[in-house]
Amino acid sequence: MNLGAMGMRDFRHAKYTAILSDMHLCEEEPIHPKYPLWKKYKTRQFFFDDVFADFLEHIQVLAEDEKIELVLNGDIFDFDSLMELPPEPLYKISWLEKHRGLRAKGERSLFKMEIIFRDHPVFFNALSQFIKKGHRLIFVMGNHDLELHFEQVQKKILKQLDLTESEELQVRFCEWFYLSNGDTLIEHGNQYDPYCLCEDPIHPFYMSHNELALKLPFGNVACRYIMNGLAFFNPHVEANYILTMKDYVRIFLRYMVRAQPMLMWTWFWGALLTFAHSFQDRLRAPLRNPFVLEDKVAFIASKSNATPRQVRELKELFPAPASSQPWLLFQELWLDRSFLILICLLAIVQIMVVIKATTQVSVFWALIPIFAFVPFFLFYASSVVSYVSSYKEPDERILSMESAITGVDRIIYGHTHHARHEQIGLVEHLNSGCWSPGFLDIECTKPVDQKTFVWLQPDGPKRRAELRVFADQKSNIYLKRSRAST
Numbered sequence: 001m002n003l004g005a006m007g008m009r010d011f012r013h014a015k016y017t018a019i020l021s022d023m024h025l026c027e028e029e030p031i032h033p034k035y036p037l038w039k040k041y042k043t044r045q046f047f048f049d050d051v052f053a054d055f056l057e058h059i060q061v062l063a064e065d066e067k068i069e070l071v072l073n074g075d076i077f078d079f080d081s082l083m084e085l086p087p088e089p090l091y092k093i094s095w096l097e098k099h100r101g102l103r104a105k106g107e108r109s110l111f112k113m114e115i116i117f118r119d120h121p122v123f124f125n126a127l128s129q130f131i132k133k134g135h136r137l138i139f140v141m142g143n144h145d146l147e148l149h150f151e152q153v154q155k156k157i158l159k160q161l162d163l164t165e166s167e168e169l170q171v172r173f174c175e176w177f178y179l180s181n182g183d184t185l186i187e188h189g190n191q192y193d194p195y196c197l198c199e200d201p202i203h204p205f206y207m208s209h210n211e212l213a214l215k216l217p218f219g220n221v222a223c224r225y226i227m228n229g230l231a232f233f234n235p236h237v238e239a240n241y242i243l244t245m246k247d248y249v250r251i252f253l254r255y256m257v258r259a260q261p262m263l264m265w266t267w268f269w270g271a272l273l274t275f276a277h278s279f280q281d282r283l284r285a286p287l288r289n290p291f292v293l294e295d296k297v298a299f300i301a302s303k304s305n306a307t308p309r310q311v312r313e314l315k316e317l318f319p320a321p322a323s324s325q326p327w328l329l330f331q332e333l334w335l336d337r338s339f340l341i342l343i344c345l346l347a348i349v350q351i352m353v354v355i356k357a358t359t360q361v362s363v364f365w366a367l368i369p370i371f372a373f374v375p376f377f378l379f380y381a382s383s384v385v386s387y388v389s390s391y392k393e394p395d396e397r398i399l400s401m402e403s404a405i406t407g408v409d410r411i412i413y414g415h416t417h418h419a420r421h422e423q424i425g426l427v428e429h430l431n432s433g434c435w436s437p438g439f440l441d442i443e444c445t446k447p448v449d450q451k452t453f454v455w456l457q458p459d460g461p462k463r464r465a466e467l468r469v470f471a472d473q474k475s476n477i478y479l480k481r482s483r484a485s486t
Contacts, residue, residue, distance in 0.1 A: 008169065008172075008302060008303070009169045009170065011069070011136060011138070011172065011305055012181070012182065012305050013181055013182075014069040014136075014180055014181040014456075015063075015066060015067070015181075015457075015458055015463075016059075016062070016063040016066060016067070016068045016069065016455075016456065016457055016458075017068070017069040017070075017071060017180050017181070017184070017454075017455075017456040017463075018059045018068060018069070018070050018071070018453055018454070018455055018456075019071045019073050019186055019412055019432050019453060019454040019455075019456075020071075020072065020073065020414075020432050020433075020435060020452070020453040020454070021072070021073035021074050021075060021076070021140075021142065021188060021414025021415070021432045021433075021434065021435075022074070022075045022076075022142070022236075022414050022415070022417055022432075022433070022434035022435060022436050023048075023052075023072075023075065023076045023077075023434075023435040023436060024075055024076075024077075024078040024081070024144065024236060024434075024435075024436035024437070025076060025077050025078060025116050025120055025123065026042060026077075026078045026081045026082050026116065026119075027042070027082050027083075027084050027115045027116065027118075027119050028042070028043065028044050028047070028119045029042035029043050030043075031043055034259075035258075035259040037232060037255060037442055037443060037444075038231045038232070038259065039231045039232075040442075040443075040444045041234045041236070041437045041438075041439055041444055042081070042437070046437040046444070047119075047120070048435060048437075048451070049120050049121075049122035049123040049126070050122055051451065051470070052122075052123055052126060052435075053122055053123070053125075053126035054470075054473050055451075055453075055470050056070075056126050056127075056129075056130045057473075058470065058473060058474065058475060059455070060130075060133070060135075062455065062457070062475070063457075067134055067135055067136070068135045068136070069135070069136045069138065069180060070130065070135060070136065070137050070138070071138045071140060071178060071180065071186050072137070072138070072139050072140065073140045073142070073186055073187070073188055073412070073413075073414045073432060074140050074141060074142020074143070074144075074145065074187075074188025074189075074190065074414050074415065075142035075143065075144040075145055075188065075414065075415070075436075076139065076142070076145055077113070077116055077144070077145040077147075077148070078144045078145070078436075079104065079109060079112050079144060079145055079146070079147045080101070080144050080216075080220050080223040080224050080228075081101075081144075081223060081227070081228065081235065082101060082102075082112045082115060082116070083100070083101040083228055084112075084115050085097070085098060085102070086111050089111075090107070091107055091108070096225075096273070099229070100224050100225050100228050100229065100270075101224055101228055103213065104146070104147050104213060104214035104216055105208065105211050105212065105213045105214075106150050106152055106153075106211065106212055109147035109150050109152075109153050110150070110152050110153055110156055112147070113147075113153050113156055113157065114156070117156075117160050124160050124161060127161060128161045128162050128163065131161060131163060131167055131170050131171065132163070132167060134170070135170070136170050136171075136172075137170060137171045137172075138171075138172045138173075138174060138178050139157075139171075139172070139173045139174065140174045140176065140177065140178050140186060140187065140188055141173070141174065141175055141176060141188065141198075141201070142188035142190055142414065142415065143188070143190040143193075143196040143197070143198065143217055143219060143220055143415070144220065144223075146198055146204065146214055146216065146217075146220070147214060148173055149175070149201075149204050149205070149214060150212070150214075154173050157171075158171060172303050173303070174300075174303050174304050175201040175202070175300050175303075175304075176188065176191050176198065176201045177304055177306070177314060178303075178304050178305065179304055179305040179306050179406060179408070180305070180456070181456075181463065182305075182407070182408070183408055183409070183410060183462065183463055184408055184410045184411070184412060184456060184463075184465070185402055185403075185406050185408045185410070185411045185412070186411075186412045187411070187412070187413055188413065188414050188415050189393065189394065189413030189414055189415035189416065189431075190217070190415050191317075191318050192317070192318070192319060192394040192398055193219075193415065194319045194320065194321055194322040194387075195217065195218050195219045195321075195322045195332075195387075195388050196217045196218070196219040196220070196415070197217055197318055197319070197321055198215070198217060199215055199217075199282075199286070199321050200215075200286050200315075201315075202293075202296060202297065202300065202311075202315065203286040203287060203288050204286070205286065205287045206284045206285065206286055206287050207287055212287070215281045215284060215286065216277075216281060217321065217323075218274070218278045218321070218322050218323050218329060218332075219388070221274050221277045221278050221281070222274045222278075222333070223235055225270040225271075225273045225274045225277070226267060226270040226271060226274055226333075227241070229266045229267075229270050230260075230263070230266065230267065230270075231259075231260065232251070232255050232256055232259070232260070232442050233442075234437075234438060234439050234442075234444075236417065236434070236436040236437065236438035236439075237417070237438040237439065237440060237448055238388070239440060240438075240439065240440060240441075240442075242386060242388065245381075251442070255442055268338065271333040271334065271335055271338075272335070274329075274333060275326075275329055275330060275333055275335060278322075278323040278329055279323060279326055279329070281323065282321065282323040282324060294308070297311050297312065306406070310405055310406055313405045314402065314405055314406075317398055317401055317402065322387075328387070331384050331386075332386060332387070332388055336384070337377070337380070337381055337384070340377065340380070341377065344370075344373050344377075348366050348369050348370060349366075351369070352365070352366050392416060392418070393413060393416060393420070393429070393431065394413070396424050396425045396427075399411055399424055399425065399427040399429060400425055400426065400427060402427075403426065403427050409426060409427055409428060410427070410428040410429075410430070410465055411427055411428070411429055411430075412429075412430045412431070412432060412454055412465075413429075413430075413431050413432075414431060414432050414433075414434070415431075416431060417433065417434040417436065417438060417448070418431060418433065419431055419432065419433030419434075419450060419452040419467055419469075419478060419479060420467075420479070421465070421466075421467040421478075421479045421480065421481045421482070422481060422482050422483070423481055423482070423483050428465060428481065430454050430465055430467055432452060432453055432454045432467070433450050433452030433453075433467075433478075434448075434450070434452070435451055435452075450469050450478065451469060451470045451471060452467060452468065452469045452470075452478050453467075453468055453469075453470060453475075454466070454467055454468075455467075455468050455475075465481075467479045467480075
């Protein structure tokens, strides 16, 4: 394949590579005048742009001023959590968009990217200076920055980086994976998570009212319609919002009873919209053009240092999206339990109305069927398992298949926010962790972000991978490789 003819530089060889993921850059949330904990995790005090600038300087020291390949491995930008609206839009903004953020359409995604530029100038200036020194930058798309698929968004990023035409060739946008130096496969990892995968990253768009729109995964839709309305829960840490009923009640009474007294209604209509949107997206036909299919596959392959065959084979490993099982979505959203309670109460009311019409009985008799229903409901509720929180990493079968397809023995993911370095079967597996402002508590006093990254460097004829943590303008080994099996 002639990369020069395609206006692309040869990225197939790399000596030093840095991989980090899950930064979730978004707009700055102003401090709420009455409720300071309202989306506190999005306030400027938790921005890490200066730390990232120091990080780029640090890895240049590690590489002894040799050229570096920087891979931003997905969820660098969080389009789903961004809720700011344009002051004078040229397009109609729906009621739902006003309350839950703009949809994933070209002009809207471009506006969201401009807001991220506005609130994170240090981040983009640091990237610009890094590229101008001759280093490479590769964006691998994750589930929360799928809107990078829009060509106008990619062009806007290149413009914001203030690069010359020659320097722009040092930047790439990869649809879901990247092969580094022929020895390492780098993916965000969402493509093996049924709740977060892009159904078809080769054909991600569909037509909506004569506009290109993205088909979003269930997890993205839930983030927009539910999490954007539940302002005290941190979407970056599952343990912060996937709780028991007892914990929900405790948190509501402690933090939300005044700020969000209608919390249950906010969740309920958000869950209904999430279910409807996800199911509708599943039925939408992707926009395909058979006359350019091979060219598109070849272009994706060239950007990823792969072959068209490898692109097709890797795509065949994707699981079916969760939206193909409506009842599963219903359970994950707690809609099954909600409607079960609602139907039971309506049935009891109807029975009492009929009885009251013929006999004089106290309404307190309704407590008997209610108490009889409680054990049944608790048994059913305890039998429902949430698979959202059960997904950890692709299993050994997926890792070995990817290894066989690409010819590598090292695979790096992000997505789960859990840093890992282990040997699974014949594959060295790493997860670069996260940089996002994740906290275990609503007060944002128990951070879980470790500022971890994967560093690849020469070690004899091959390269060695290290999982490192960056802190105080230096980095240290965070986790040594361990034996593991799945």
